[in-house]
Amino acid sequence: MTAYIEAMRRYATFSGRSTRSEFWYFHLVVLALAFVGLIIDVMIAGPNEPQPLFSAVVVIGHYLPSIAIVVRRLHDLDKSGWLALTCLIPVIGIIAFIVIGSTPSKPHAQEPAGPVARGDQPARQSNSMGSAEQIERIEKLTALRASGAITDDEFAALKAHILQKLQPLGTPA
Structure with missing residues (x-):
């Protein structure tokens, strides 16, 4: 309901x-x-x-x-x-x-927009993000999972992508 x-x-x-x-x-x-x-x-x-x-x-x-x-x-x-x-x-x-x-949802379709797509921050030159931005994106993923927009498996995959593949600022990529 x-x-x-x-x-x-x-x-x-x-x-x-x-x-x-x-x-x-x-x-x-x-x-x-x-x-x-x-x-x-x-x-x-x-x-x-x-x-x-x-x-x-x-x-x-x-x-x-x-x-x-x-x-x-x-x-x-x-x-x-x-x-x-x-x-x-x-x-x-x-x-x-x-x-x-x-048809199942497209996992990449649910990933929250990055700073360039949101338009509120300038684009970064490297493929890295700060821990505050990582937390913000994980919070968005949590909200998507809570609303049922993504499954637990999609949440885990997207969270791993944010945490593992994207390095925090100041660390070598």
Whole structure:
């Protein structure tokens, strides 16, 4: 339910990333809500000619967040959000939806941006960073792991990359 609430909080946010679990839990909750809406529709109008009033409201109300979560999921795969349009093609759209939701995240996509990408510090001439910057990047990784954006294995690999391959300032590379 947390993934659903997080997705609804970012109702129309098309930037950023969404994990596989957030993607699938959101769509599972929407499916369950639509089913409950259909049951209410049948109870009101009868089983022979139900009017899809409540189920339609559920589906229409979740249309924009569904598109947004598909776009964010594509960003998590290092793909353009415009590929979400493939989900609108009959038959192919179902296959594209399943592939988008099932493909594992790209580990290098989750690595926090370095100082050059953030634009708040000048670029360094060497491939080294200070311990304060290492701590900052590890804290960002910890936040990504806590939010479910990266797995424990991805966290460990990225942390090792920061600690082992990048030397602190003042030490030979």
